[in-house]
Amino acid sequence: MSSDFIREMIAADVAVGKNGGRVHTRFPPEPNGYIHIGHAKAFLLSYGVAQEHGGRFNLRFDDTNPTKEEQEFVDGIIEDMRWLGVDWEDRLFFASDYFEQLYEWAEVLIRAGKAYVCDLSADEISAYRGTAVERGGQVVTPPGMDSPYRKRPVAESLDLFRRMREGEFPDGSRTLRAKIDMAHPNLNMRDPVMYRILRATHHRSGDAWCIYPTYDWTHGQSDAIEGITHSLCDLSFENHRPLYDWFLDNLPVPYRPRQIEFSRLNITHMVMSKRKLRRLVEEGHVRGWDDPRMPTLRGLRRRGYTPEALRAFVRGVGVTKSEGMVDLAYLEHCLRQDQNVRAPRVMAVLDPVRVVITNYPEGEVEWLDAVNNPEDPAAGTRVVPFSRELWIEREDFMEDPPSKFFRLAPGREVRLRYAYYVRCEGVVKDANGDVVEVHCTYDSATRGGDAADGRKVKATLHWVSAPHALDAEARLYDVLFRRERPEAVDEGDDWLSGLNPDSLVTAAGCKLEPSLAAANPGERFQFERKGYFACDPDSRLGRLVFNRTATLRDTWAKVRAGE
RNA sequence: UAGGGCGUAGCCAAGCGGAAAGGCAGCGGCCUUUGGAGCCGCCAAUCGGAGGUUCGAAUCCUCCCGCCCUAACCA
Numbered sequence: 001m002s003s004d005f006i007r008e009m010i011a012a013d014v015a016v017g018k019n020g021g022r023v024h025t026r027f028p029p030e031p032n033g034y035i036h037i038g039h040a041k042a043f044l045l046s047y048g049v050a051q052e053h054g055g056r057f058n059l060r061f062d063d064t065n066p067t068k069e070e071q072e073f074v075d076g077i078i079e080d081m082r083w084l085g086v087d088w089e090d091r092l093f094f095a096s097d098y099f100e101q102l103y104e105w106a107e108v109l110i111r112a113g114k115a116y117v118c119d120l121s122a123d124e125i126s127a128y129r130g131t132a133v134e135r136g137g138q139v140v141t142p143p144g145m146d147s148p149y150r151k152r153p154v155a156e157s158l159d160l161f162r163r164m165r166e167g168e169f170p171d172g173s174r175t176l177r178a179k180i181d182m183a184h185p186n187l188n189m190r191d192p193v194m195y196r197i198l199r200a201t202h203h204r205s206g207d208a209w210c211i212y213p214t215y216d217w218t219h220g221q222s223d224a225i226e227g228i229t230h231s232l233c234d235l236s237f238e239n240h241r242p243l244y245d246w247f248l249d250n251l252p253v254p255y256r257p258r259q260i261e262f263s264r265l266n267i268t269h270m271v272m273s274k275r276k277l278r279r280l281v282e283e284g285h286v287r288g289w290d291d292p293r294m295p296t297l298r299g300l301r302r303r304g305y306t307p308e309a310l311r312a313f314v315r316g317v318g319v320t321k322s323e324g325m326v327d328l329a330y331l332e333h334c335l336r337q338d339q340n341v342r343a344p345r346v347m348a349v350l351d352p353v354r355v356v357i358t359n360y361p362e363g364e365v366e367w368l369d370a371v372n373n374p375e376d377p378a379a380g381t382r383v384v385p386f387s388r389e390l391w392i393e394r395e396d397f398m399e400d401p402p403s404k405f406f407r408l409a410p411g412r413e414v415r416l417r418y419a420y421y422v423r424c425e426g427v428v429k430d431a432n433g434d435v436v437e438v439h440c441t442y443d444s445a446t447r448g449g450d451a452a453d454g455r456k457v458k459a460t461l462h463w464v465s466a467p468h469a470l471d472a473e474a475r476l477y478d479v480l481f482r483r484e485r486p487e488a489v490d491e492g493d494d495w496l497s498g499l500n501p502d503s504l505v506t507a508a509g510c511k512l513e514p515s516l517a518a519a520n521p522g523e524r525f526q527f528e529r530k531g532y533f534a535c536d537p538d539s540r541l542g543r544l545v546f547n548r549t550a551t552l553r554d555t556w557a558k559v560r561a562g563e
Numbered sequence: 564u565a566g567g568g569c570g571u572a573g574c575c576a577a578g579c580g581g582a583a584a585g586g587c588a589g590c591g592g593c594c595u596u597u598g599g600a601g602c603c604g605c606c607a608a609u610c611g612g613a614g615g616u617u618c619g620a621a622u623c624c625u626c627c628c629g630c631c632c633u634a635a636c637c638a
Contacts, residue, residue, distance in 0.1 A: 004576095030638050065637060122636055131634055132564060141565040141634080175636055185566045187634045196636035215638045239567055239633050263569085263631095274638090316586065318576055320569090323631060327574045330587045340600060375600065406598080415596060449596045460596050529597045556598045 004319035006260050010049055010230055013258070019229045023055030026228050027081075028062045028095075028219070031073035031203070033274040034289040034296045035080055037331075038265040041314045045262070046232050047086045057086070058226055060093040064218050066202035074203070076289075080297035084307045091226075095218050096204045098225055102213050103165070105221065105251050106176060106194060110157050114250055115194060117160040118149045118177045125175070128182070129190045144182035144190040164197055167210045171197050178217075180246060188243045192216055220244030224253040231259040235321065265317065266325045269479035270295045271486050271495065285499060286480070292536075292547045293480045293503050303477065304524050304534030304549030309338040325485065332550045339524065339532045339549075341375045347384065347417065347462040348527040348546075349511040350474050352391035354466065357422060359441045360388040365465070368448065370418045384513050386419050389466040391511040393529075396461050397438050399427065404559050406458035408438065414459040417528065421446040421457055462528045469511035472544040474533065476505040512544065519544055526552075 003011075014021050027043035029035055050057040059081065063069045078092075109115035120128065130144035152160075161176055163169065176195040184190055194217040199210045220243075223231045238261045248256050266272060271280075272295060280286045280294070289296050292303035300310065313334040317326050347370075366386045373379035392408070401409040408414050413423040420442040428437035445452045449460070483489075483498045516525070521537040531551040538545045 028638090032638080062638065068637075125636075126634085129634070130565090134564090139564040143565095172636065177636095187566075189566095190634090193636045198636080212636090214636070219638085235568065236632060236638090241567095261568085268574085316575080320576075322569050322576090324575060327587060330575070333587060336599090345597080345599095371596095374595095374597080404598095417596060457596090459598075462597075526597085526599085529599070531599095552597075552599050554598070559598085 005321075006045070006230075006232060006262060006319055007049060007052070009258075009260060010053070013229070014053060019255075022227075022229055023050055023053035024058070024227055024229045025050045025055065025232060026058040026060050026223065026226060027086075028060045028222070028233075029077050030062050030065070030068070031070060031077060032065070032068040033073055033278055034076050034298055036272055036274075036277065036295045036297060037267070037300060037310065037314075038272045038295070040084055040297060040310060041265040041317070041319075042232065042234065043081060043086060044084065044311060044314045045319055046230075049230070049232070055229075056091065057088055058091040058093055058228070059086075059088040060095060060222060060226065062095045062215060062219065062222070063202070063204065064095055064213050064215055066198070066200040066205075066212060069203055071203045076298065080301075083297065083301060084310060093222075093226060094204055095213075095222050096202060098218070098222055099205060099209060099213065101225065102218060102221060106161065106213075106217075107158065108252070109178065109194075109250060110161060110176070111154060112250065113154055113179065115157070115176055115178050116147075116150060116152050117157045117164070118147050118175050118191075119173070120147050120149065120175075122172065125193070129187060130182070144184075146182050147177070147191065150179060150182075150191070161195075164195065164211050165209070167199075169197055171199055171210075173197060176211075178243075178247070180243075186239060186242055188216070188240050189246070192243060216240060216243055217247065220247050220257070220259075221251065221253060223257040224248060224251075224255045227255055228257045229255070231257045233259060233261055234264045235261045235323070236264075237261060261321065262319050263321050263323045265314075266323070267295065267331060268325055268328045268484040269481050269486065270328070271481065276487075276495070279496075280480075283496075285496065292475065293477055302534070302536065303547055304532060305335055306338055306524070309335040312338065328479065335532065335550050336553070339526065342373075343524050343526040343532055344372045344379060345370075345374070345528050346516060346525045347464055347513045348472070348474075348516070348525075348530065348533070349391040349393050349462065349464050349469075350476075350507050350527070350530060351394040352464075352509065352511045353394040353397060353435060354437045355390040355392050355422075355463070356437055356439050357388050357390070357442045358425065358439050362388055364388065365468075366447075368418045382515050384418065384515070385465045385468045386416075387465045387467055390416070391464045391466055391469060392416075392438070392461055394435075396459075397424070397435065399435065404556075407461065408440075408459070413457055414461055415446070415449050415457045416442075416463050417460050418449055419447075419463070420444070420449070421451060462530075464511045464513050466511070468514045470514060470516055470544065471542070472510040472512045472516075472546060474507040474510045474546050474548060475536065476507055476548045478503050478505070510546075516544065524549070 025046035047057045128145045130142045132141045175193045177191045180189045182190050195211045290298035367383040397408045422440040422442045426439045427435045480503045481498045482500045486498045519535045523535045532549040533546040536545040
């Protein structure tokens with residue numbers, strides 16, 4: 001059982017009986033987009049930790065900004081989390097459920113002289129806060145200056161705050177601010193804004209409010225209301241922890257959750273910020289949030305990633321505070337590890353070239369046994385038809401092969417998987433000199449793939465009987481960004497300039513063995529020697545579409561690349 | 564600049580004063596009816612650097628260096 005610093009801290013809390021030994025965690029997404037694999041790291045950690053202690057896990061939407069949030073994303077996030085096996089039972093919450101309570105607590109702070117209504121504009125607040133400025137080539141951070149409204153009498157602030165709620169003032173004209181310390185070295189403590197006036201329809205509360213609490217004012221109290229014992233979040237909130245604690249210290253809340261921060265997940269060749277993902281979608285660089293090239297959970301799902309593979313990946317990368325960049329190869333490794341033992345094998349020719357077995361009787365068909373998964377005998381066998389005309393992979397034949405190539409070539413003998421040894425006797429070319437047919441003879445004594453005389457053959461090829469083949473489209477994906485770190489671009493360069501123009505290659509004329517006729521969207525297969533594929537929802541009867549989730553490891557490709 | 568954080572192999576990551584786990588990638592080899600899978604072997608005289616404490620330091624102390632975050636009425 002692998003541990004990490006967060007699990008150690010929580011175990012230590014439990015050991016000393018903190019919170020009565022209770023462990024209660026949560027995941028607080030903002031419903032302003034679909035969640036990605038980085039979010040999965042976060043909620044799988046929180047959910048996993050709760051489970052390990054027989055504790056509870058809440059899903060709470062932090063929906064405090066009505067201008068960005070939508071019900072569509074609430075539904076999508078729920079669906080994605082369930083798909084990954086997370087269960088919050090009946091504890092689905094919304095920060096907007098706490099708006100009234102939050103409002104009351106704001107009045108508590110005002111009455112205690114710890115919050116005040118401020119009439120400064122956004123720019124003025126920023127200036128008063130003491131934003132860093134360059135002075136004589138040096139960046140200097142001046143202390144903040146008190147807002148002129150900071151000494152506003154309690155009664156006046158209270159009156160103004162109530163009228164803010166009543167809608168007496170225009171958007172952005174006033175804010176409610178916590179009265180903490182304008183000289184505090186932590187900028188978050190320089191009288192942060194708690195409420196802003198904002199006339200926008202909220203996806204849940206509708207038009208009931210025209211003032212909305214900020215995230216900072218909402219977050220810690222929401223955790224406290226729910227009795228969260230351990231609030232796990234990413235490093236960017238470390239600076240906010242003193243503020244959350246200050247609010248909690250000054251409010252009659254039932255709990256003081258312990259916040260622990262960890263580093264976010266980064267994966268090579270991927271962008272992981274919602275803002276950037278949104279741009280990819282909105283500008284049409286991908287086909288949508290569920291495009292199989294996206295790191296979103298729905299994208300990975302459509303691509304063919306399994307919950308098991310994703311969970312193994314997240315477990316495998318660990319939890320620390322160091323900000324690293326995980327190699328995409330590790331994600332693919334986890335998928336292969338998972339699918340190798342589970343995915344049914346099937347023969348599919350992605351780039352077909354016709355083979356004619358010249359000494360095989362015309363019109364004859366043999367149904368040959370093929371194992372469904374050599375890693376899993378329980379998966380059983382199926383039959384595949386063999387006939388005089390077949391499809392093989394174009395790259396499996398070379399007229400003039402290099403020394404390391406041991407597939408089909410003139411005069412060479414190879415095995416057709418589960419079928420026969422065949423020897424290439426010649427080719428037919430078109431006017432351009434391209435090979436359109438490979439002519440072979442077969443050895444009838446090698447039925448099933450073994451030679452009675454014990455002679456060996458170096459290569460085994462996959463194939464599909466031409467008259468029985470199903471037509472299909474395969475979508476072959478590559479990294480969306482060429483660079484390992486898409487965000488690391490030169491000054492003035494747009495990160496989008498690093499998009500890989502070949503991230504999607506559509507192979508239209510693929511040929512599949514007939515057993516695939518009944519494939520349903522979402523079903524996964526290993527196309528032997530080619531990779532793991534998942535049936536896409538775009539599939540139609542007689543026109544299947546498959547997404548390549550990942551290729552198989554390919555040592556021949558490596559040999560070829562090295563030359 | 565201020566405040567906060569991070570630095571162990573190409574990447575992720577154990578390590579918690581008794582002397583560098585593991586995984587990915589890579590490289591050799593074995594095996595193979597997927598050039599897949601599996602199996603075996605190799606891959607850190609040294610832990611960002613320099614001092615110090617100690618019989619003993621990746622682990623403790625000091626200073627230095629590098630990188631990241633915050634400086635929204637976003638979350």
